[in-house]
Amino acid sequence: MANNHLTSESKQLATWYLTFAAILFGAQLLFGLIAAIQYVMPGFLYGILDFSIARILHINALVVWMVFAMFGSVYWLLPDETGIETIGIKAGKLVYWIFVAAIVVVVLVFLLIQVGPASDTTIWFITEGREYIEAPRWADFGIVVVALTFVGNLFLTGMKGKQTGIVTVLMADMIAFAGLYLAGMFFTDNISVDQYWWWWVIHLWVEATWEVFVGAIAAYGLITMIGAHRKVVEMWLWIEVAMLFGSGILGMGHHYFWIGTPEYWWEIGALFSALEPLPLVAMFVHVLYDWGKTQGAEMNSEHTDEGHVKSVIKNKPAFTWFVLNAFGNFLGAGVWGFFHTLPQINLYTHGTQFTSAHGHLAFFGAYATILVGMMYLAVQGKNGIKVMKNTKASIWAVSMITGGVMGMTVALTIAGYVQVIVSRAQMGATWAAYFDGQGGAWFTQAMDWRLIMGVITFLGFVLLAKDLLTTGKNPVHER
Numbered sequence: 001m002a003n004n005h006l007t008s009e010s011k012q013l014a015t016w017y018l019t020f021a022a023i024l025f026g027a028q029l030l031f032g033l034i035a036a037i038q039y040v041m042p043g044f045l046y047g048i049l050d051f052s053i054a055r056i057l058h059i060n061a062l063v064v065w066m067v068f069a070m071f072g073s074v075y076w077l078l079p080d081e082t083g084i085e086t087i088g089i090k091a092g093k094l095v096y097w098i099f100v101a102a103i104v105v106v107v108l109v110f111l112l113i114q115v116g117p118a119s120d121t122t123i124w125f126i127t128e129g130r131e132y133i134e135a136p137r138w139a140d141f142g143i144v145v146v147a148l149t150f151v152g153n154l155f156l157t158g159m160k161g162k163q164t165g166i167v168t169v170l171m172a173d174m175i176a177f178a179g180l181y182l183a184g185m186f187f188t189d190n191i192s193v194d195q196y197w198w199w200w201v202i203h204l205w206v207e208a209t210w211e212v213f214v215g216a217i218a219a220y221g222l223i224t225m226i227g228a229h230r231k232v233v234e235m236w237l238w239i240e241v242a243m244l245f246g247s248g249i250l251g252m253g254h255h256y257f258w259i260g261t262p263e264y265w266w267e268i269g270a271l272f273s274a275l276e277p278l279p280l281v282a283m284f285v286h287v288l289y290d291w292g293k294t295q296g297a298e299m300n301s302e303h304t305d306e307g308h309v310k311s312v313i314k315n316k317p318a319f320t321w322f323v324l325n326a327f328g329n330f331l332g333a334g335v336w337g338f339f340h341t342l343p344q345i346n347l348y349t350h351g352t353q354f355t356s357a358h359g360h361l362a363f364f365g366a367y368a369t370i371l372v373g374m375m376y377l378a379v380q381g382k383n384g385i386k387v388m389k390n391t392k393a394s395i396w397a398v399s400m401i402t403g404g405v406m407g408m409t410v411a412l413t414i415a416g417y418v419q420v421i422v423s424r425a426q427m428g429a430t431w432a433a434y435f436d437g438q439g440g441a442w443f444t445q446a447m448d449w450r451l452i453m454g455v456i457t458f459l460g461f462v463l464l465a466k467d468l469l470t471t472g473k474n475p476v477h478e479r
């Protein structure tokens with residue numbers, strides 16, 4: 001990435017955030033591979049990097065790289081949307097370094113202290129022990145400062161510049177995003193109460209605020225890449241926001257079935273979470289509809305020699321990832337989520353590999369895809385490219401990563417079904433049944449396949465990194 005064509009400081013800062021996000025994405029996959037090897041060979045790295053720690057690093061790296069990429073995406077689109085330079089860039093840069101340094105320290109501590117007592121010191125300095133947000137409490141305060149600075153910059157810029165629908169939605173959404181983090185910061189010694197609040201972060205993040213964020217980013221992408229009409233795109237965005245919050249907030253009930261919360265959550269969770277796929281269908285239709293409308297239409301188009309109108313996609317790899325997002329969000333979150341969201345079904349699937357199948361396809365389909373798309377948009381801007389084409393590496397990367405994650409999802413779904421049928425349905429969920437379910441060939445082979453598909457995913461990531469890094473020198477793109 002030799003020549004830097006960016007004149008906006010906000011976009012420069014965006015590339016920092018997106019670059020660190022890509023590095024963490026790689027780290028996430030490496031720790032996932034280690035955990036997957038440990039499923040097949042339980043002794044692998046035992047005492048050096050235990051499964052519990054590999055898993056923590058895998059899923060925390062996931063959350064953190066996505067947060068970095070989300071901040072980067074906002075810094076990227078703000079000057080375009082508001083028409084002014086982002087306010088508070090200096091503070092944005094400072095907290096970037098604080099954030100990076102905090103993550104390095106937290107990871108080192110995870111690696112160096114892998115076992116220990118459940119004490120206050122542990123909570124403050126080693127780990128809080130809440131899945132996905134395991135960082136110790138000192139880091140929590142750091143994250144709050146980082147998030148507040150980011151939200152502050154977004155607000156100052158949004159209030160001074162042009163307030164498009166996209167910016168307005170992002171402003172409201174990021175306040176909710178930052179505020180909800182607080183629900184995962186206090187300690188209660190009752191596990192039900194603790195889980196009750198912890199889900200306010202996890203579920204309300206991924207199924208409400210992050211999804212709304214995706215709606216805003218998709219709207220921005222459709223306008224910049226295929227020249228979709230802002231009025232139409234923003235009308236959809238408001239509809240999606242209403243539907244996402246309408247179903248997502250009480251949809252949280254699907255995590256309150258079995259943790260000791262009152263039984264009325266069965267009905268609330270069943271009803272509202274069953275509605276959650278609807279906005280995802282809307283988002284899916286929206287992307288395909290706008291894409292279809294540009295085919296042959298005047299917007300963003302060129303006339304060919306024969307006089308036909310040919311629509312131009314300004315960034316093919318990014319657009320590919322955006323379209324995959326529409327499919328992936330619908331499949332991973334909508335379909336795989338719906339599968340197990342009724343309490344009658346969840347009674348059997350809860351705590352099996354089925355959850356993991358859904359978790360992988362949902363996080364990948366709904367977030368990884370669109371954030372990688374934003375990385376491509378940033379690389380395009382940084383290298384001053386007018387029309388960015390697909391390269392061999394970009395095509396292999398997207399195919400291997402998507403194929404790999406789909407493969408893992410299928411393997412995990414099969415493993416989950418085996419657990420449901422053998423451990424729960426046939427043998428009645430006894431202690432022995434649990435082990436019988438995991439000992440059979442269907443289960444163990446599924447774990448082998450998950451590992452193979454994980455390796456393919458990782459190799460795809462290596463190609464993705466290569467493609468992003470060599471874009472500046474690649475002559476295929478139109479400058």
Ligand code: HEM
Pocket residue numbers: 131206207211254255273274276277333334336337338339340341342346349350351355358359360362363366
């Ligand atoms: C992009 C959006 C989504 C993401 C990233 C996501 C991710 C996840 C993850 C990682 C888990 C496992 C949590 C744990 O460790 O206990 C989970 C659980 C669950 N998800 Fe989703 N999900 C999404 C959307 C949905 C939707 C739309 C539905 C329903 C239609 C749904 C239904 C469920 C259910 C029922 C569980 C609980 C499984 C159990 O504990 O038995 N999810 N989700």
Ligand code: HEM
Pocket residue numbers: 029030032033034035036039055058059062355356357359360363364368405450451453454455457458
């Ligand atoms: C190299 C590819 C990958 C491998 C080998 C891998 C492997 C694993 C393993 C072994 C676990 C622990 C499962 C358990 O505790 O039973 C896990 C959990 C998880 N991984 Fe991955 N993973 C990979 C890529 C990804 C990607 C791309 C995403 C999402 C973008 C992802 C999201 C998750 C989530 C959300 C969990 C927690 C699931 C739950 O508890 O339900 N992983 N992964």
Ligand SMILES: [Fe+2]
Pocket residue numbers: 203207251252254255
């Ligand atoms: Fe949920």
